[in-house]
Amino acid sequence: MSSRLRSIAIVELLAKHPHGLSARAVSEQLRIPFAATERLLQELAQSDYVRHGADRQTYRLRLKLAALGLAYLGASGVTDLVQPILDDLAKRTGELVRLAVIEGDRLTWVAKAQGSRSGLMYDPDVSAEVHLPSTANGQAWLACLSRRDAEALLDRHDIGGKPADEAPAFNREQLFQQLEGCRQRGYAFVSEIYQTGTSALATAIRKPDTGSPIGTVSIAGPTLRMTEARVSEMASWLAMTAAELAAASASSPLFAAR
CATH class of the missing domain: 3.30.450.40 (GAF domain)
Incomplete structure (x- = not known):
């Protein structure tokens, strides 16, 4: 699976978990290597699509994606x-x-x-x-x-x-x-x-x-x-x-x- 498809899969998974998931949980559920998962999550964070949860251990979607959908x-x-x-x-x-x-x-x-x-x-x-x-x-x-x-x-x-x-x-x-x-x-x-x-x-x-x-x-x-x-x-x-x-x-x- 390409990085682009993996990123989309991560976004789709996080959309089902508004309280966030850890990088490890994302990696296990999508069967993506942990190192690649962390890298993709960081890239999505740099693009303002995801952010860290309050505990700094989980990742959550930002409202940017919802705003795009509503628009x-x-x-x-x-x-x-x-x-x-x-x-x-x-x-x-x-x-x-x-x-x-x-x-x-x-x-x-x-x-x-x-x-x-x-x-x-x-x-x-x-x-x-x-x-x-x-x-x-x-x-x-x-x-x-x-x-x-x-x-x-x-x-x-x-x-x-x-x-x-x-x-x-x-x-x-x-x-x-x-x-x-x-x-x-x-x-x-x-x-x-x-x-x-x-x-x-x-x-x-x-x-x-x-x-x-x-x-x-x-x-x-x-x-x-x-x-x-x-x-x-x-x-x-x-x-x-x-x-x-x-x-x-x-x-x-x-x-x-x-």
């Missing part, structure tokens, strides 16, 4: 075009609404809106990349693809297993049966799969001119609130939101290359 999302139209649409759906449903964008063979979270302000609230600490077989967003995208293309996508990601210790392992045939149900309903629905006690529904956002998927939007919350009647009601709102986001995509560079 990019603002310039791409998420703040002005997309966020108000997500906020409206979150307010209507009282649940967590999230947007993910397709880029190459990956689906990445880019924005969210929390509708619940009290009581039971679902707001997971997730990685940037969506786990395709176990999440409503992932299934909503897979359902847009042919069986062959979906199989190839799953193979490239090597994600036939489970995303977390408490989630069940996935059987591919069961997954493709779920995807067929998603096509018939017009949205994906998962319950107690990605995280115990939670459920979610999601649908694809499609380019207005070609119909090809460019992203997904979802509603997630505690399972006890996701009754059949409630899910059916929210599904219609979800479809309208997806249509709004599809229309907004024409004016957002975020979707320009999709």
Whole structure:
């Protein structure tokens, strides 16, 4: 692995550990020689991407990286075009609404809106990349693809297993049966799969001119609130939101290359 790729891997790892990691922990988790890890961390520190923690033994990301991300999302139209649409759906449903964008063979979270302000609230600490077989967003995208293309996508990601210790392992045939149900309903629905006690529904956002998927939007919350009647009601709102986001995509560079 080149130094450039190693540096990116370090940044991605530290993004998951806001309290910081020692150089030894970084080295062990990424399987990079300790001396090389220390050198790369020092270079990242010189570029103002990482800094020492208060104990001087750990390394943490600086806000520079977050600022760059926020600047990019603002310039791409998420703040002005997309966020108000997500906020409206979150307010209507009282649940967590999230947007993910397709880029190459990956689906990445880019924005969210929390509708619940009290009581039971679902707001997971997730990685940037969506786990395709176990999440409503992932299934909503897979359902847009042919069986062959979906199989190839799953193979490239090597994600036939489970995303977390408490989630069940996935059987591919069961997954493709779920995807067929998603096509018939017009949205994906998962319950107690990605995280115990939670459920979610999601649908694809499609380019207005070609119909090809460019992203997904979802509603997630505690399972006890996701009754059949409630899910059916929210599904219609979800479809309208997806249509709004599809229309907004024409004016957002975020979707320009999709």
